[in-house]
Amino acid sequence: MKRPSLAGRRAWVFDLDGTLTVAVHDFDAIRARLGLPPGRPILEELARLPAAEAKPRRAELERIEAELARSARPAPGAAALCAELRRRGLRLGILTRNSAANAALT
Incomplete structure (x- = not known):
C-alpha cells in the first residue's frame, strides 16, 4: 500500500491531550x-x-480539567514539530473535547 504524500498540505490539526501533551x-x-x-x-x-x-x-x-491543563507537559517532539510547521508557514489547529478555556491554559 502506498503511503499518502504529506507534501502540499497547508494545515495540520492535532488532538491535544495525549498527542501534543503527555496523557495524564x-x-x-x-x-x-x-x-x-x-x-x-x-x-x-x-x-x-x-x-x-x-x-x-x-x-x-x-x-x-483546569487542574490537569495547568500541569500539562508537551509530548516529546511536539513543540519542535509545531515550531517547524509554523516556520514553513503552515496553519495549525487543535481538536479537543476539552473546553476552549482549558485548551488555552495548556
Missing part, C-alpha cells in the same frame, strides 16, 4: 469523583443526566 488523565478517578458509572464516556453520561444534576458535575469536571 485518570478517567476512572474522574468518573468516581463525578459520581458516574465506570467505563462509560464522561460527556455522554453527563448529557444523560437531568440538568439540575448535570450542572454541578459539569462545573466540577471543568475544575478537574
Whole structure:
C-alpha cells in the first residue's frame, strides 16, 4: 500500500491531550469523583443526566480539567514539530473535547 504524500498540505490539526501533551488523565478517578458509572464516556453520561444534576458535575469536571491543563507537559517532539510547521508557514489547529478555556491554559 502506498503511503499518502504529506507534501502540499497547508494545515495540520492535532488532538491535544495525549498527542501534543503527555496523557495524564485518570478517567476512572474522574468518573468516581463525578459520581458516574465506570467505563462509560464522561460527556455522554453527563448529557444523560437531568440538568439540575448535570450542572454541578459539569462545573466540577471543568475544575478537574483546569487542574490537569495547568500541569500539562508537551509530548516529546511536539513543540519542535509545531515550531517547524509554523516556520514553513503552515496553519495549525487543535481538536479537543476539552473546553476552549482549558485548551488555552495548556
